[in-house]
Amino acid sequence: MASAHPAEPPIVGPGQTFGSVTDKISSMVLQRRAPRGWWLGFAAGFALLQLLLLSMAFLLFQGIGVWGPNVPVGWGFDIINFVWWIGIGHAGTLISAILLLLRQEWRTSINRFAEAMTLFAVACAAFYPIFHMGRPWVGFYWLLPYPNTMGLWPNFRSPLVWDVFAVSTYATVSALFWFVGLIPDLATLRDRTTSKFWRIVYGMGAMGWRGSARHWNNYETASLLLAALATPLVVSVHTVVSFDFAVGQLPGWHATIFPPYFVAGAIYAGFAMVLTIAIPLRKAYGLEPFITLRHLENMAKVMLATGLVVGYGYTMEAFMAWYSGNPYERFMMWNRAFGPYGWSYWLLILCNVLVINTLWVKNLRTKPAYLFAVSLVVSAGMWLERFVIIVTSLYRDFLPSSWGAYRGTAFDWASFVGTIGLFLTLFFLFIRFLPAISMYEMRTILPEAEFKEEKG
DSSP: OOOSSOOOOOSSOTTOOHHHHHHHHHHHHHOSSOOHHHHHHHHHHHHHHHHHHHHHHHHHHHOGGGSOOOSSOOOOHHHHHHHHHHHHTHHHHIIIIIHHHTTOGGGGGTHHHHHHHHHHHHHHHHHHHHHHTSOHHHHGGGGSOOOOTTOOOOOTTOHHHHHHHHHHHHHHHHHHHHHHHHHHHHHHHHHHOOOHHHHHHHHHHHTTOOOOHHHHHHHHHHHHHHHHHHHHHHHHHHHHHHHHHHTSOSTTTOOTTHHHHHHHHHHHHHHHHHHHHHHHHHHHTTOTTTSOHHHHHHHHHHHHHHHHHHHHHHHHHHHHHHHTOOHHHHHHHHHHHHSTTHHHHHHHHIIIIITGGGGGSHHHHTOHHHHHHHHHHHHHHHHHHHHHHHHHHHSSOSOGGGOOOOOOOHHHHHHHHHHHHHHHHHHHHHHHHSOSSOHHHHHHTSHHHHHHHHHO
16 A cells, blocks of 8 residues: 655665765765865865964964953853864764664765764864963863872862863764774775875775675674764763853853753754755765755754754743742843843844744755755854853853953954864865765665675
8 A cells, every 4th residue: 555655765866886886985085186166165274274373373472362251251252162163073973873873874975074074173172272271281281180299180070171081082982983984985995096105095094904704793893882982972072061151150051951952052053064064065076866855854854853952942041040030040131132242142043943943844954055054054053152151141240340341352253263264174185085975884775785685
């Protein structure tokens, strides 16, 4: 009997075989000349990276006073951008680990570059806490629990120290997961390249991979173990980041809803960035048969679900400020919405709550151009969320005599734009020298693989 529901779009475009998948993905790396668009994108990212290096060099000579933090806003763009970048990195591990354990086959076309995005986002985030020290070569190692003769140790009750352990563990496991997944594809590139230099490089990365039954067994075991390790990290990392605020007594920060609220927001921002990358990538390299409308729609659904959770978090934050009966919490919420920075709060609601609800309409969530625009709006909205949480909770504190305005300086903006340049530079290098889509995993979901399995 025919199904009452229309068939879902395929995960892979029609007519794809083992050979066509391998040829298409490997050609992105092994082609002798990079496309002109790649050079333009890489040049733009590299130019912005120079802006980051110049701004950081000036900061090291002049001190963090070149940034905007003041009294009472002791945290500014540094912590805003740190939390924003850490949040962006969540989607990669979610797609790779959790969806792998849940056997979601649609992840196979997007997991590789999403994992790379995680590593690059963590690298961008690391700039801010390190350089916020002013002289990192003097103070950074005090955050590490290494044995020393003076008996001085980090303050393990500080959530800022928890951040060091959580983020470093997250980066380590994500890097291992990403590298293990690359091994079969590096072996394919090793065997296909005609350059002796790259044959050596890819051969070193492939670690002697020959595709034997023992190799595949070890590969599958390692992938599942790393996925199991990475899954709790998706929840724990941004939970620990939320403790930077939630363990404080400041109105606007001291909220028990922050851990799940931050985790949902991180996945929300992360999937927005994956869409921002996937849509131009599929168009520029002709990857529509691999990154299909089904992938885009599924990511849009995840964004819609996490966006609703984030909107619920905003509602509960306002409700609890009123319900608590605390005059300081009530003032904070009223000031956040109707004070001098009220424009940022309502712009945040527009970007993160109102716009995302348009994805209830199927025709809109299957239009790549519209999804790309929405993903940019969500990325901007999630940056505004961190701005609202930090600045509007600090700039008017308990003493009106110490109230003060805050705005980012030219060096704040230069460092932020510069980290975007770092991200773009690393990403363009990645898609030039490594396969952006997993060849092995794509082959496993082809009809040809199912036929061979049944025949076997």
